[in-house]
Amino acid sequence: MYTTSKLKRFASLFAVIALMLFSSVAQAFEGDAKNGRKLFKQNCASCHKLDKKLVGPALTGVTDKYSEDWLLQWIRNNAELRASGDEDALAIFEEYNGSVMSAFPALSDQDIFDILQYTIDGDPKPVVTTAGGGGGVAAAPAKDYSKEIVIGLGLLLFVMISLLARMKNTLRLVNGQDPVSILDEAGWFWGRLINNKGFVTVATIVVTIAFLNQLYWFMMGIGVEQNYQPEQPIAFSHALHAGENQIDCNYCHSSARHSKHSGIPSANVCMNCHMYVDGSEITDDAGNLKYDGERSPEIAKIYAAIGWDADERGYIENYEQQPIKWVRIHNLPDLAYFNHSQHVNAGQLECQECHGPVETMEEMYQYSELTMGWCINCHRETEVQFEKNGYYQDFHEELTEKYHGEKITAEKIGGLECGKCHY
């Protein structure tokens, strides 16, 4: 497997080099595809894709169709070009139903060449797996051999006991006594133990305590849904959105800063990006297009919910919208009042402190216990964010004096009082 991916890496490297060599024959300009990609994402991606029609035409091969000069003029100010009566320019304009392309007077020639270079080179093929969001092949983790060690030690013990038994019997034979089997001796020993009241008492107590302990932890675990990872209606990956794409949590969960609820984003928030990103370019580990260049069926679920016609690129009129029924993962009981904005805004906590490394989770799960003990522990340890919060202006001094400079935790301002969360 390791060798396969290595081979693939070589193959793709070869392909890229071949492509560059080939294209450099046809083109007369030099461009930096990497910078071009960046510029493309900033300026062009909302209307163009390399491989398919969006608002404007697909751009792969555009340098074969038109001359450099024409492209420079068109990109910088297409209206001017059209006004000059250029036939090609008017033809495109007609073809795309008169939708006007923005002018980009700020782009330098080199910028445009970079972009064009990118249209030739395309996206660098992912050559390694992105699983885990780490990138690169991590060294295999040290295997856990503890089981084998235990089995080995057990075998060793068995051999040693057998040897000792043999030795004992040999000595008994030497002394002219009858040999005894190891099972007889064990039975004798067991009989002694069973008839020993002290032992039985102690053993009963130990077993009972162990049982009660297990029972206690079993009972305490009822209703604790740590690691709860239900199947969601859409295979949404936080690793992709929050991890790889670095989208801020608050972008989608915007009400976390304002309200008690963090808020599941409504479908129109998804559409801010997914109007343009339809997942057709997603690749699998091997670098192949995951959906054969088709729209991602997961993203299509958003379109189905909100009524977006991805082919016509418009919302369907009078569409009966269907809400997306996400499965709630973090369920606090109704008797506990929890407010996100209190923690995110006043407490200045990072989302990850309770929700764990969300940016690495392909599928979201409940990271924390969400038990009262868990809440309380945090309130005992977490210092109040007095700094830069005018609310505490007076209290900070009073509390510092009262607690003689100890660190002032949520507990010390009443964070453990029943009525703060239960009302």
Added chain:
Amino acid sequence: MVWNVVSVTTNREVRMTENNKYWRGIEDQSNPELTEKLAQNEFSNEISSADFLGNDEVAESQTSRRDFLKFMGFSTAAATLAACEAPIVESIPYVVKPDSLTPGLPSYYATSMFDGMDYASILVKTREGRPIKVEPNTEAPFNGGTNARTQASVLSLYDGARLRNPKVAGEDASWGDALAAARGMLTDKSVLLTSSVISPALKAAIAKLGLRHVSVDAVSASARLDVYEGFTGKRGLPTVDLDHATTVFAVGADFLGDWGGQNLMASYAERRKPGQGMLRHLQAEAGLSISGSNADVRVKTRVSEYEAVLAHVYNKVASALGLSKVSAPALREDIASSIDAAATELIKAGSGALVLNGLNTENAERLALAINLALGSKAFNTSKFVYTANGNDKAAAALVADVAAGSVDTIVTLGVNPAYQMPSVDLSGVNVVAIADREDETAATAKAALPVSHYLESWSDFSAVDGHYAVGQPTISPLFDSKSAVEIVNALAGGSESAKALVEASAAANAGSTSWNALLHDGFASTAAAEVSMNGSMDASMIDVSGINVMKPQSGLEFYTYTKTGMGAGENANNPWTYELPDPITRLSWDNYITMSAADAVELGIEVAPESNGAMTGNTLNITVDGNTLENVPVWIQPGQTMGTLGLAVGFGRTAVGKVGNGIGVNANTLLPASAAVSTEVSASASEVEHGFASVQLAHTMMGRKIVNEISLPTFMNVSHEEWNEKPTFETHRGPLSAFEANLWDDHDHETSHMWNMSIDLNSCTGCGACVVACSLENNVPVVGKDEVRRHRDMHWLRIDRYYSSEMTAERAEEEGIGAIEKYAKMEVPSESPSVVFQPVMCQHCNHAPCETVCPVGATVHSREGLNHMAYNRCIGTRYCANNCPYKVRRFNWFNYKGNEKFADVNPSQDDYGRMVLNPDVTVRARGVIEKCSLCIQRIQLGKLEAKKDGRMLTDGEFTTACAQACGSNAIVFGDVNNPDSEVSHLKQQGRAYHLLEEVGTQPSVFYQTKVRNRA
């Protein structure tokens, strides 16, 4: 076991040998065979189990008992295991989230409500699109306060009994069909019958409809309106500016309750602040009203004497000013001197005098107007009218006559329920088109019923008072297939405009320079007041009352109707909160009843007494008024009731309002129509039938204790507060200590951060009950129904205790040498003409709380902010805390009110619609736990959080509790006493401040302000 068998055998032997026969009752003898048969059956009407469990498939299948047990065992085990798994909870976001809405945060809308009786400018709190609370719009210059009815009105939105779609002849129909059917019935012989209309947009639609329009009010002021219409041409009532009054004399006018459409609570409380120039309040009335119980002097007057009283006062004023007198019958000896004294005070007050009349007769209003004008009353504002009641009883009487004569073919009703409130009209001969919110008594028989939206779903506008225009905006889409009233009337007239378009057009014409957006933002617009021009000279024609024929006072029994604080005119008659709220005076809920004086009760042989469990039960009365009879009407013996007068509240006795209100109480209008002020043609006799009351208070006097501290104004002005507000002290080895210094316990640290306190000014509290309803709304307090209230299991976190004074006092007992037993026995009896005090009592949030020390599970604990917390999920229901609470403010959940079918009819949270009113920030408590006032901790926490989020200090008054917010008279003030600039800190320093039962050493966070009466 063996022993049992032996004993049974013995019994049988005994019976067999002696062959005796014991009858269990008389029915045994009459039909022994049936008795024998019944004795064999545990349930006399038994249904065979095959019938009710039966299922043909099952009957044919071969399931043995063994199999059954196996399945049973398996499913029990499976259920047990499944219970360990958390249920799957869906979290469904909006598809497209509205910009104005963030889940978890409330949105507020400014709007107004008018239900034919109450008009209020309000803010509506919505959560996730659901209106959950009505709050006062304090910026509004007119009626910006809320009363109990306004507060409760939000629940009427979620009434499951509302009409869900149009109906034609009782069958469901589309709006198109229903409107076509209704239009088909309209001819020039048709009539539109409405309650008072104050909406310019609706008036325009009515004009467009072009039918004969008759307005009639459930609580009529028609005769009084006739007076002003005669003088000014405008059908409105003068407004009152208490700011300019020094002495107010109200004759039968409950101006703090239901009188005149103007909310005078705030200005009354402001003018009743003790000190120089405190308003003096005199009241002459038959039954004890809220205004009467707040008066400094209350004269027990018969309703038939009201005119004579006014005439008498007028004559005194006239002789002082040299005007011509009116011929007035002599006053009863008992009251003559009091009325004389009142007249003298009014004359002395001059332009500061104000006379208010509550009797719906032209004469009475003419006399009151004449007195006010003669004295030049500055408080009686005849140039600014209020129009919330503008019905016309004469036109209604003409309509009734026309209906009887058959000259009316169709009646369109809007906001009125003639089949209930006008028993004299026979609707069987006419077509009825009911624009109604439910299939009420009228709509049930209507040819077409058109569902009208609740005011929180409607577009509407209001010109309630001169110089004030307001717009009502919807805060939720209609729950059912209903429309705004203005849209329905306009559609009947053939229009197709939406309600919003109609109201917007009306606003453009009426709101003056205020823009549409500003109107929706503020909820109102102040417009140039159209001055009411008085016809003719103010002095001559209006003051001249010489021609009027004053009503002769009668002796025998007389009957009148009145409105209750909770029910009002009956607009919320299917709203459980209006029933559960105990009447402030009688402290009874879920009933109406005849109020009667103790002397009359003795004469008629009526008794009301507690049963062994504390539930009140009394006799009932068969009563005939003007030939109309009601049987078995409950009677309540009311201290302060004028002898010979019988009062009965309107709005009860509904038959088709919904499951909550049907069959509660009796319909007072069957005895006396709303248009009549009083009847003296009364005969009454006690009936055999008994009636159980739901009373929440059994002890009616304070028994000489300082529960409500009350002093007179001269004492307040001239004597040091240390004398009249003495603090209890304890003799200790450290010398005398106050209740705050003599401690068994360590003190909590209340110096750092906040310390929440509440001040309740007993001088401002009028007992109106708005706080009680607001508290129920805010805190999801369950409704328990009459049977449970009767057992004293009411759940209100906040109660308003009402105490009567007694003739017997400790001083009098000492003077007259009366022994202790007799003294206390007499102290229990309220005076026949009592002074009344109200005292709101909620959890006092003791800083040395007796409840906290006795809780075995630490479910109630103290916070460092001075609150007494209650953790419901820790509570195991021992009720030790409730037993140890000296204030009796802890309530126990005896039942699962939200699930137990016993409460299905009364508890709104058992209904899919009613549940929507619940406050999502407050837990709905389970059975078996104690609950109590939390000082609205959800509001405290939210207020602090908002400040933290903004990074600023809290400002005083930024948030307050639901009760304080609802209090129209600002009697309740909540705040942080660690902030020396807060209002509550200042109030705590006042000489009037005291703690309830301070001597028990509980150190409460709630304190009271001594009541001061303006009398010697």
